[in-house]
Amino acid sequence: MNNHIIEQLIELVGKDYVSSDPSDLKEYGQDWSKIFEPNASVIVRPKTTEQVQEIVKLANKEAFAVVPSGGRTGLSGGACATNGEVVLSLDRMNEILSINSIDRTLQCQAGTITKQIQEFASEHHLYYPVDFASTGSSQIGGNIATNAGGIKVIRWGMTRDWIVGLKVVTGTGELLDLNSGLVKNATGYDLRHLIIGSEGTLGIVVEATIKLTTPPKDLTVMVLGLDQLSDVYPVMETFQQKLNLTAFEFFSEQALSKVLEHHELQRPFESTSNFYILVEFENDSESTMDIAFECFEQAMEQGWVVDGVISQSESQAETLWALRERISESISVHTPYKNDISVIPSKVAEFLSSVDEIVAKEYPDFEIIWFGHIGDGNLHLNILRPDDLTIDQFVEQCRRVNPLIFDKIKQLDGSISAEHGVGLVKKDYLPYSRSEVEIALMKSIKAAFDPKGILNPGKLFDQ
Amino acid sequence: MNNHIIEQLIELVGKDYVSSDPSDLKEYGQDWSKIFEPNASVIVRPKTTEQVQEIVKLANKEAFAVVPSGGRTGLSGGACATNGEVVLSLDRMNEILSINSIDRTLQCQAGTITKQIQEFASEHHLYYPVDFASTGSSQIGGNIATNAGGIKVIRWGMTRDWIVGLKVVTGTGELLDLNSGLVKNATGYDLRHLIIGSEGTLGIVVEATIKLTTPPKDLTVMVLGLDQLSDVYPVMETFQQKLNLTAFEFFSEQALSKVLEHHELQRPFESTSNFYILVEFENDSESTMDIAFECFEQAMEQGWVVDGVISQSESQAETLWALRERISESISVHTPYKNDISVIPSKVAEFLSSVDEIVAKEYPDFEIIWFGHIGDGNLHLNILRPDDLTIDQFVEQCRRVNPLIFDKIKQLDGSISAEHGVGLVKKDYLPYSRSEVEIALMKSIKAAFDPKGILNPGKLFDQ
Structure with a gap:
């Protein structure tokens, strides 16, 4: 320079x-x-x-x-x-500028840490529901640029659903002031939604107005054991019809074993199952617990669920969550090759078995750890590195298996990046999820916002 | 031709x-x-x-x-x-193609009537919550093109929030298949959201995948009388903190009088107030009614609310809704000049008094009828035609008052079209809500999707 x-x-x-x-x-x-x-x-x-x-x-x-x-x-x-x-x-642009309990909105600069927003809302008896592992260090501007999702999407949606105003500096240095916190605004193309998820290629988010909501009451957690993956969604339907679900998470017995190897945690119940579901719901009326037990019994009677446990306190709920949340950390010693992918929920079982089959056939020595936000069809596929491969060898072999997995995703109309974005990692694979015409339109839009290609060039696609 | x-x-x-x-x-x-x-x-x-x-x-x-x-x-x-x-x-492309209770989605062609979608969902114990006066004749494709809103936005949001997949024919005749019903999909610019609200200028919607939800339980209606507009939002806050509000609507005593002149309906309660609020909430637990009464009492004690009534049955709820829903029809004999506008809720009181002042000053003979979705800051301003003016004279005078009103909206960062779109009616006023830079970007996007300007030319803006 x-x-x-x-x-x-x-x-x-x-x-x-x-x-x-x-x-x-x-x-x-x-x-x-x-x-x-x-x-x-x-x-x-x-x-x-x-x-x-x-x-x-x-x-x-x-x-x-x-x-x-x-x-x-x-x-x-x-x-x-x-x-x-x-x-x-954007580190230094980290001020919360205002909160308004009538509009139920909060205005802040782009560098504000997600957790600070959650805490500030909470102090004002309001709630910012987008939640994920890195809220303690992620900034709201980055959440917006990637349309961050996480563990509560089944109930509250993605970051996109909470951004009611956005100030953005375009690639020419112009300031856009988009939507100003309005709930209803039918005045042409919603450029705000174009910026959300654009990974810093169209503009730099400098300020956001965020919608807040009523805090949920008394979140309660159940962990259920299942032997068959195809039973996951009947279980979800049963619970979803009667309870306000706030999370519906999934992990395999392999994933649980890794967590138990690395942490002082107990199995959720004595028996082992092939798969586990963590259901979280709002305990919002006197009859909720009875209804939850009814759903559980119904799922047992149908043979979908083989065992289960329910939290009796906030700290028990946290302990059950730890079984799911500590997976990433527990497998990190195996330098996993991660793929963050999604299909619509009804296609998850087919997708998951197909991928298991592909990997078993092509790389019989690879161990797979599945977990994820199965309620919204989002799975984290983690392939663990066998000890006899160097990292480079392993990554190279995983990259060779990618096209096979992505072919299956394409066939099922899924997404090669559910919530992590494209960036550099998935750039070459973008055509598996977006058509040639779509990519051409994206490039034209990029050229309109950033004619000289100043902003984050080479991310998402090469202009 | x-x-x-x-x-x-x-x-x-x-x-x-x-x-x-x-x-x-x-x-x-x-x-x-x-x-x-x-x-x-x-x-x-x-x-x-x-x-x-x-x-x-x-x-x-x-x-x-x-x-x-x-x-x-x-x-x-x-x-x-x-x-x-x-x-x-799109009349003939009106088939519901599928419904899926696991994914909670419905696929249909663009010409499907909104009410048919609501009914079909309901038959499958699911719910499509976007609701407004014209659901019996509006088509989903049109709802998408205008991002239709309506009376339940405070709880369930706009049409945008329910569209998880979109097939669109661009201005060059290419077919875009956007998002395929996925909940999470972080693979570049979300062109789906660009199409939603684009008023047929970027592409023709041919098919949609719509998200559905759990039907609400037992909707209950309260009508409250208020003397001061500034008390509307403290009342909303009080109810919103404790109940699942599904609507929060507003009308003035003038609006109510017009309805009572034209329909066999009763006043909600004996006393008259300056303003009325219709609160609808989900009666979802045994304690809900007690909580609703508590909120009501609190609002009375504070002096915000002077009288009120609550529905005891579905038919009573409908009768109360009629007071709000029949306003448009009741004033139609006065060929009202309508403006559909919004500001953020906390600015509504200021905005409404300013407009009252402007009209009183400029056109002391004009009668104003206010009503609307005040819960989301969306007001329908209706100026009634004095008998001594022809329609042309009246419209011309109203158009002269528009810039004064829109100046105030601009000053308050509001929208000159909350949910009716821009089309031809508001085209000349677009700069009151969108900046020059934004309009230039919209034109570039239009050129990318429709290089020859085939689709709905002259709507929204002139290319």
Whole structure:
């Protein structure tokens, strides 16, 4: 990066907020995918929207690329700088600007940490329901750029469903002020929804207005044991018809074993099953517990469920959740190759057995760990590395199995990236989920928002 | 329209489905706005997606404009053909294709009537919650093109929130198959959301996959009398914190008087108030009614509410709803000039008094009737025609008052069209709600989807 540009950046934001320090370049140059070599030129940390606009305008003038950077907790390389880009970090734009209990909205800057939003809402007796493992470090701007999902989607939907206003700096440095918190606004194309999930390629989110809701009452957790995968959805239907489900999660016996190997946790019940379902629901009336037991008994009678347990307190609910939430951590020693994929719920059983079959046939030595948000058809497929393969060998073999899995996904009209985005990791596979015409339209839209290709170039697709 | 084109259309869909009959041209050339002179060239009624594609391709070849046409219940002229266009009616593409109780989705063609979808879902113990006055004639494709809202938005959101898959024919005749019913799909720009609310200018919706939900239990209605507008939202907050509100509607004493003049209905209670609120909630547990009474008492104690009534049966609930739902009909003899506008809820009181002031000052003879979905900040402003003005004189005067009202909306970051769309009626006013940069981006997007400007030209904006 030439000094002339660095000097101009310093002039814009002050010398304390422009860094070429190697440890900064490394830290800000990568996300949680950890498979790309970071190669950022410089890190710039603006404090105001105007500074963001000025940096983007400078990028247009001096022809340098900008990687918008939030908490970098993504798993698709969407926030990696691998090609000498300037990383524009939103870290310092982290203020909660206002909360309004009539509109039930909260306004904040893009760099605000998700958990802070949840806590701030809670202090005001309101609730921000989008929840996932990395809320303690992810920033709302990044959540928006990737349309983050997580564990409560079955009840409350994705990040998209909670964003009622958005301020965005486009690739030319113009500021868009989209929808201003309105519930109803039928005045042309909803550019807000185009920005949500665009992975920093169309604009840099600088501020958001977030809708909040009533906090759920007394969340209660059941863990159920199932022997057949095809019984998962009849169980879901049974519970869904009678209870306000807030989560419907899935893990295999293999996944549970790994958790028990690595943590001081107990099996949910004595017997083992092939699969486990974690059902969470709102205990919102006096009859809820009776209804929950009825559903459970009905599922037992039908032979779908072989055993089960229900939380009697908040701490028991947390312990049951730990069985599901600690899976990722427990398998990390095996450097798993992760695929975050989805099909519609009714096709999950077929999809899962097909993939098991493909992997068993092609790579009989690979162990597969399945878990995920099965209530919305979203599975995390984790292939564990056999001890006798180096990481490089293993990744290479997994990449060879990808097209087989993605072919099956395409055949089932599924998604090759359910909630992690495309970034660099899935870029080459995008045509498995999006048609040629769609990709061409996306490129035209990119050209309209960012004619010089300044913003996060090479992510999602090559322009 | 030259015969050569008509012959080709007949070849594509059969002679029974191409009409130049003057009564058809008139009927299909206009929507419920009724203020534009219909001037369609020919009506074509395809049966299949392929036929829709072929018609659009022909339009590209022969350079004629196409107006996509659903139930034509819109109020913004979005479906009017005023300029010799070919009207492409989706009437015959009205099949419900499937329903799936595991995925809780329903697939149907774009011409399916909204009410049929509601009824079909209900037969399968599921619920399609988007509800408004014209569900008996509006088509789902039109709902999608305008992102229809209505009376249950406070609980269930807009049409946008229920569309999980969309098949769309673009302006070049290409078929897009968007999102396929997936709950989670993070693979690039969500073109589905760009189509929703685009008023037929980007593509013709041919098929939709709709999410369904659990039917609400036992909807109960309260009507409350208020003397001060500023008390509306404290009342809403009080009820919203403790009950599952499904509607929160508003009408003025003037509106109620008009209804009582024209219908055999009773006042909700003996006393008169300046304003009325209709609260609907789900009676979902044994304690709900007690809680509702508590909220009511609290609102009385605070002096916000001066009187109230609660429905004891479904038919009483319907009678109370009639007070709100029959307003439009009751004022139609006064040929009202309607404006469908929104601000965020916390700004409604300020907005409403400002408009009252503007109209009182500029047009002291005009009577204003306010009603609307105040729970989501959406008001229907109806200015009644004084008897001594002709319709033309009246409309001209109202149009002169529009900029004053829209200036106030702009100042409050509101929307000049909350749920009726822009079409022809609001086209000239679009800059009050969208910036120059946004409109330029919309035009670029339009050019990408419809390079020859075949689809609904002159609606929303002039390309």
